[in-house]
Amino acid sequence: MVGSYKKSMxxxxxxxxxxxxxxAGFPIIWMVCSSLKANSAIFSWPPKFFDETASLASYAAVLTDSSKVRFFINSYIVAASVVLITLFVGILxxxxxxxxxxxxxGIFNSLIxxxxxxxPIVLLIPYMGMIVAMKLxxxxFALILTYLVTTLPYCILMMTGYFNTLSKExxxxxMIDGGSRWKALWGVLVPISLPGMVSVGMYTFMQAWNEYLFALALTQTTDMRTVPIGINLLMGQHAYDWSQMMAMSVLGSIPVLIFFIFFQKYFIAGMSSGGVKG
Amino acid sequence: MVIRYSFLDKAVVSKSPAFVGTENYTELFADSAFWNAASNTIIFVAVSVIAHLVIGMIFAMLLNSKYFTTRTKTIARVIYILPWVFTASVVAILWKLMLQPSGIINYLLEFLPQVTKNTEWLSNKDLALTVICFINIWCGYPFYMISILAGLQGISGDLYESAAIDGATMTKSFIHITIPQLKPILISIAMLDFIWTLQSFNVIWMLTGGGPVNSTETLSIYIYKLAFQKLDYSMAGTAATVLLIVCVIVAIFYVRQQKKVRE
Known part of the structure; x- marks a missing residue:
């Protein structure tokens, strides 16, 4: 009796x-499949996961278009700078x-x-004024500075919590061995707290890579746009070249996805320890 | 700064803006578009937060269930988290593709009886807000799932065992053990999510831009349109201040809740 209950359960x-x-997964599978199809086959009826038009042509088209590659370079520059600065300043x-x-x-802490x-939409308006005034x-720099405002508080909170768990001894x-505080921080504390740093760094990277609103408002020319904006620009520009848009979406998601799959353990541990913004 | 703008006339655009006191606020509250945006926001936030809670709870319980092997659970967990990893513009474009009149969603729905063919999901003004809510639910629940899962794993198994010995059914132990134990986490994440959903902009902006006929215009969209399309930074500042006040109120409760949890 109990056995059959367990089985049916x-x-x-x-x-x-x-x-x-x-x-959860179907839309994502569909995205990958669509990116492999020819644009003319996207809406074929009945839909198929794979058809005879399957090829990497749309990926090749994206990667050989210099303006699209530019979006990726921009995103990497911005995201990498934000991660490095956030970690450095945040740790200090x-x-x-x-x-x-x-x-x-206490006041600093509650401010943070x-x-x-x-x-962000509330901040956007004054930022706009400041960024223009600073000629940025x-x-x-406009993007890096504004992203730091959101990523730094998180990093400081998380790392403070982490350092608090490490003994002052x-x-x-x-220092008894003749080292400075500086050395104690970078030589001992930082290596120990690597898991926490990975989690913070990854979160920061995701934020910077995925940010859309500020990137949309604070940049103007195509050579400064980041990937999320680039994907969105394609919507209007190419009269719905779906397979290219999907290819670009897949390419744009891969960095975050790789990070995520490798570090998901750290990440989930970091997330569930509270005080998260995402 | 944004609060200062809200008291000025023609901020940013003009070199010497005039101080107009609360005039902007009077104008804002008299604007029917503002109220439309506010009510859309409330629907959007309420539906999203509740659905996130329910779906996050179900998935977390599944992932915590003792009926599956650890391997299955690890794979399922990675799949379940996936929607959260994708950036808003990818989410937007992906759903736009699937929701096309001749797209996959309509194809799948054809197998159900009594469904009108080739629905124009995003350009139908009665459906658009529902669709937007659904998409937001899709990309937002993993956060709940992870948090609830962490909470579930923190509940001691002894509690359930002793309840089972006392003859409690599964529903009973869910109501009397799981929910009370998770309550602090549930309240915290619901409040955080409330703040985030309230300010969410990206997906809506890219999918519908507030349309059709403003049926999906939330406060964030309303503010953005005021500032960057009508270049009325004063009014945008005013509306932003209103949104800020709501967020700050919720945030104060959130911080209090967090303190309670820590004590």
Missing amino acids: KVILSILLILGGLF AAYAFSRFDFPGK VSVQAIP FNTY LDEAV
Whole structure:
């Protein structure tokens, strides 16, 4: 009796699991399949996953078009700079928060937390004014600076939490051996907290790579646009060349996807430890 | 800065904007487009948050179920998280493709009885908001799933065992053990999601741009249109301030909740 109950339970749950997988995965499979088809076959009736037009032609078309490759280069430059700056500044700030007491620490901390609650669309308007005033409009710096505003608080919070779990005696041991605080931070604390840094870095990369609103408003010429904008521009430009758009979407998702699959363990651990913005 | 703009006339555009006090606010609250955007936003946020909670809960329970092997669960987890990894413009374009009148969604729906053929999902003003909600649910639930899953794994198995000994059914132990244990997490993520959904812009902008006939125009879209299409930074600032106030109120509750959890 109990056995048959268990069996039927398992069948029901398996069906649910597969349905859930379809719900989550089907659109993505469809995207990859569409990117392989010729544009004329996209809406063939009845639809097929693969047909005789299957080829990598649309990928080749995207990768040989210099203006489209440019989007990818831009995105890499912006995302990589944001990750590096965020980690560097974030680690220093987190170290200060975790190891020292200074006047205004509480206020700084709550300021950092509250930045996360402000809608980007609200910030966009004053940023626009500032970026134009600083003559940074339509440059990489405009994007890097504005992304830092969202990624730094997260990094500082996460890394402060991480450093707090590491004992102060670690630093003291280094200093007794004649090392400086600087050395204690980069030589000991940072290597230990690598998992946390990977999680923060990945999150930052995802944010910077995927950001759309600021990239749309703060850049103007095609040679400064990033991938998300580029994909969207294709919608109007090419009178719906679906297979190329899908190819570009796949290419644009691959960096994040690779990061994600390799580091998902760290990432989930980092996420569930709370205080997340995504 | 944005709050200052809201009290000025012709901010940014003019060199010497005049101070107009609360006039912008009066004008904003008299604008029917603002109220339309506000009500769309409320529907959008309410539907998304509730659906995210329910779907996230179901998937998390599935992934935590003892009926599957660890291997199955790991693979399923990666698949389930996938929608969240994709950037908004990919999500938008992908669904746009699938929702085309002759696209795959309509093809699949043909097998169901009583479905009108070749529905124009995104250009039908009665359907567009529903579709947008659905898409937002699709790309937002993994966050809930992961958080709830982490919470579920933190619940001690002893609780369920002793409940089973006392003769509790599965539904009963779900209501009396799972829900109370998860409550802090559920409240936190619901509030966070509320803030995010309230400000979500990208997917809606790229799919419909607020149309057709403003039926999917949320507050974010409304603000963006004011600022960058009508170049009315003062009014945009005013509307943005209203949105900011709502977010800050929720955020204050969120921070309080977080403090409670930590204590």
